[in-house]
Amino acid sequence: MPGGMRGVVLTVRFMLELAMLTAFVAWGVHVGEGVWGIRLAIEFVLFGAATLALAAADQPALAVIFAVLAVVTSLMNAAVPAPPRSRPS
Numbered sequence: 001m002p003g004g005m006r007g008v009v010l011t012v013r014f015m016l017e018l019a020m021l022t023a024f025v026a027w028g029v030h031v032g033e034g035v036w037g038i039r040l041a042i043e044f045v046l047f048g049a050a051t052l053a054l055a056a057a058d059q060p061a062l063a064v065i066f067a068v069l070a071v072v073t074s075l076m077n078a079a080v081p082a083p084p085r086s087r088p089s
Contacts (some may be wrong), residue, residue: 021046036078043074 001009028039047070054063 040074043070047074 024042047067051063051067051070054060054066
């Protein structure tokens, strides 16, 4: 594949990855608080994969920082109650 084409493919791939995360956010907002187990499993897989990717990229300090921040913010998110939501009629 020519170099310029590879850049286009990688750019589209990155945009698809961002869209995937956006889809998970939209799903989470749609279903609300009733699917914590599934949501936590998805977070565990995604944050765990990112942590392993940093470690594999020979960035152990960043991997540890990322993992700690992921765990701390997940715990904080679970501890703080969500504001009441009104659903459109």
